[in-house]
Amino acid sequence: MLYVDGMNGLICHNETVQWLYSLVGSKFRLVVKTALKLLLVFVEYTESxxxxxxxxVNAVDAKRGTKFWSNIVEILDEKDGVDTELLVYAMTLINKTLAGLPDQDQYYDVVDSLEEQGLESLSQRHLSRKGTDLDLVEQFNIYETVLRHEDGDEETQVPPSGRKERRRASVGCGSSEGRGLERRRSRRHSLQSSRGHVSAPSSPSTHGTSFMSFAGPISERIHSSKQQPPPSPVHRLSSAADSRADRAAGGLLSSSYRQHQEALATEREKKRQEREERLLKVERDERSRCK
Structure with a gap:
C-alpha cells in the first residue's frame, strides 16, 4: 500500500478492502489497530x-446482516474494554471517509446509519467523561461541527480538515430532476425538528470562543466611547485611564489564553506518551498469548 502499484491494485480489488474492514471486528486489538491504520492510509490516498x-463496508455488513459501520461503532462503544488509540483511529476513519464524499446522499447515508446505532450518545458519553484524550475530543468535535454545517447551521465554523462548502445536492436520484435541488438533512436534524427543539452543540466550547466572549465587552466600550461628545479634561483623563485598563485587561486575557493553550499541549503530549506505553504493554501481552 505504500507504493503506487500496491495502492492501485487495492483500489481495483474491493474484496481486499472488504477483508481489511472485516478485520476491524477481530477480537485481537493488535489486528484491529493494524487494520484501522491501513484503512486510514487507503482513505487518505485519494478522495475517491x-x-x-x-x-x-456495505458489502461486509450486508452479508453479516448487521447495520453499516457496526464494527466501528462497537469500538467506540468500548465493548472490548478501553483502548484510547483504537477510539481515536476509529473516529478519525469516520471523519476522513465523510470528508471524501462530495455527494450529500452518500454523506447522510453514512451519518444516519451511525446515528441509528447511537453515535450521538456515544459522543456525549466520551466528551462528558473526565480525562478524555484530547485527540479523541478533537475528532468528535470535527464530526459534530461538520454535521451541523451540513444541516444548514451557517454560524458553525468548519474545522480546517473539513469541507469549506456544503456538499452538493444529489441530482437524478428521484423521479424528477427537481428532487436534487432540495437539500437533505440528517436523521438527527429531522428528529429535533419534529420535536420542535434545537439541541445545543454536544461538543464542549472551545477556548477560543470563551476568549472572544471576554474580549467582546471591552471592544464595545471602546467603540461606544468614540461616539460620545468631546469630554471635559477630567473625563478625558479618566477615559484615558479606562483605555489603559482595557488594554491591560485584554493583554492579560491574551496571555492567560496562550498559557492555557501551552498547558493543554503539554497535557496532550503527556497523555500520548502514557497511551503509547500502555499500548506497547498490551501488544507484548497479546504476542505472548499468541505464542
Whole structure:
C-alpha cells in the first residue's frame, strides 16, 4: 500500500478492502489497530477511495446482516474494554471517509446509519467523561461541527480538515430532476425538528470562543466611547485611564489564553506518551498469548 502499484491494485480489488474492514471486528486489538491504520492510509490516498471503502463496508455488513459501520461503532462503544488509540483511529476513519464524499446522499447515508446505532450518545458519553484524550475530543468535535454545517447551521465554523462548502445536492436520484435541488438533512436534524427543539452543540466550547466572549465587552466600550461628545479634561483623563485598563485587561486575557493553550499541549503530549506505553504493554501481552 505504500507504493503506487500496491495502492492501485487495492483500489481495483474491493474484496481486499472488504477483508481489511472485516478485520476491524477481530477480537485481537493488535489486528484491529493494524487494520484501522491501513484503512486510514487507503482513505487518505485519494478522495475517491472513500466511496470504495463505503462499498466494502456495505458489502461486509450486508452479508453479516448487521447495520453499516457496526464494527466501528462497537469500538467506540468500548465493548472490548478501553483502548484510547483504537477510539481515536476509529473516529478519525469516520471523519476522513465523510470528508471524501462530495455527494450529500452518500454523506447522510453514512451519518444516519451511525446515528441509528447511537453515535450521538456515544459522543456525549466520551466528551462528558473526565480525562478524555484530547485527540479523541478533537475528532468528535470535527464530526459534530461538520454535521451541523451540513444541516444548514451557517454560524458553525468548519474545522480546517473539513469541507469549506456544503456538499452538493444529489441530482437524478428521484423521479424528477427537481428532487436534487432540495437539500437533505440528517436523521438527527429531522428528529429535533419534529420535536420542535434545537439541541445545543454536544461538543464542549472551545477556548477560543470563551476568549472572544471576554474580549467582546471591552471592544464595545471602546467603540461606544468614540461616539460620545468631546469630554471635559477630567473625563478625558479618566477615559484615558479606562483605555489603559482595557488594554491591560485584554493583554492579560491574551496571555492567560496562550498559557492555557501551552498547558493543554503539554497535557496532550503527556497523555500520548502514557497511551503509547500502555499500548506497547498490551501488544507484548497479546504476542505472548499468541505464542
Amino acid at each position: 477511495n472513500a466511496t470504495l471503502l463505503i462499498q466494502a
